[in-house]
Amino acid sequence: xxxxxxxxxxxxxxxxxxxxxxxxxxxxxxxxxxxxxxxxxxxxxxxxxxxxxxxxxxxxxxxxxxxxxxxxxxxxxxxxxxxxxxxxxxxxxxxxxxxxxxxxxxxxxxxxxxxxxxxxxxxxxxxxxxxxxxxxxxxxxxxxxxxxxxxxxxxxxxxxxxxxxxxxxxxxxxxxxxxxxxxxxxxxxxxxxxxxxxxxxxxxxxxxxxxxxxxxxxxxxxxxxxxxxxxxxxxxxxxxxxxxxxxxxxxxxxxxxxxxxxxxxxxxxxxxxxxxxxxxxxxxxxxxxxxxxxxxxxxxxxxxxxxxxxxxxxxxxxxxxxxxxxxxx
Numbered sequence: 001x002x003x004x005x006x007x008x009x010x011x012x013x014x015x016x017x018x019x020x021x022x023x024x025x026x027x028x029x030x031x032x033x034x035x036x037x038x039x040x041x042x043x044x045x046x047x048x049x050x051x052x053x054x055x056x057x058x059x060x061x062x063x064x065x066x067x068x069x070x071x072x073x074x075x076x077x078x079x080x081x082x083x084x085x086x087x088x089x090x091x092x093x094x095x096x097x098x099x100x101x102x103x104x105x106x107x108x109x110x111x112x113x114x115x116x117x118x119x120x121x122x123x124x125x126x127x128x129x130x131x132x133x134x135x136x137x138x139x140x141x142x143x144x145x146x147x148x149x150x151x152x153x154x155x156x157x158x159x160x161x162x163x164x165x166x167x168x169x170x171x172x173x174x175x176x177x178x179x180x181x182x183x184x185x186x187x188x189x190x191x192x193x194x195x196x197x198x199x200x201x202x203x204x205x206x207x208x209x210x211x212x213x214x215x216x217x218x219x220x221x222x223x224x225x226x227x228x229x230x231x232x233x234x235x236x237x238x239x240x241x242x243x244x245x246x247x248x249x250x251x252x253x254x255x256x257x258x259x260x261x262x263x264x265x266x267x268x269x270x271x272x273x274x275x276x277x278x279x280x281x282x283x284x285x286x287x288x289x290x291x292x293x294x295x296x297x298x299x300x301x302x303x304x305x306x307x308x309x310x311x312x313x314x315x316x317x318x319x320x321x322x323x324x325x326x327x328x329x
Contacts, residue, residue: 177204266297
């Protein structure tokens with residue numbers, strides 16, 4: 001069974017690794033609902049409690065699938081979902097975190113998820129048109145009403161985090177963070193430590209790249225997000241980045257582990273309040289990922305991995321221009 005970790009100072013305690021459900025209905029190839037549901041059930045059996053979804057995944061179908069899968073198992077799971085995108089205008093079609101909209105999204109999400117509460121509610125992206133104090137205040141009201149238990153932010157910058165936290169304590173920040181994406185190191189991680197906010201890294205395996213199994217962007221079908229939207233997998237960037245994947249593979253061989261397990265173990269050893277959410281829709285990869293909880297890296301190997309980007313510079317941005325424009329820093 002997985003160990004447990006605390007996110008924030010408000011009482012949220014979850015499994016050390018969560019399950020990112022997005023790819024079950026969104027962004028990464030074709031759906032296989034039967035296997036996805038079996039994967040969610042297997043995750044629960046292995047002690048995984050945190051399941052991450054959002055209204056925009058699908059849209060809507062991801063929450064529906066998770067709600068179906070958790071029938072009869074709801075009390076063994078903690079659901080994290082998100083509000084804040086304009087639905088129907090593409091993957092980066094704009095933001096809407098007006099208080100009325102937040103309430104409408106929560107009511108709709110509760111129905112799709114077949115539940116009476118959302119354990120962790122994130123603002124999916126910062127909305128420049130709505131003061132974050134209004135956002136935090138609205139979520140605080142929902143917490144007092146019992147419809148939401150804890151508040152989170154996603155891809156927020158330092159100023160936004162401080163302002164939101166002053167109104168309604170933030171339990172978790174969800175942002176991309178991994179061995180090859182270290183954009184939080186300088187400013188965000190120290191702030192989270194200061195305020196007592198946990199970190200939930202998405203794409204902790206670099207959208208598959210750190211497993212050593214990623215393909216070139218052009219080799220993915222058009223239905224896969226990576227085919228057009230991840231510059232790190234395109235052209236010469238792919239070749240340059242394979243050197244880092246090879247380095248992680250070499251470290252993994254010394255433990256009889258997979259590269260993905262090493263990448264996750266590295267995250268777990270950085271701080272006790274980091275809870276990665278690797279995504280998969282297959283039981284095989286779920287079991288492999290969750291086994292990282294039992295892997296302890298030596299201090300020497302942690303140091304080697306810490307310094308990997310000094311040797312292996314990552315080529316390419318993590319989003320295209322429209323995606324990067326929505327990151328609050």
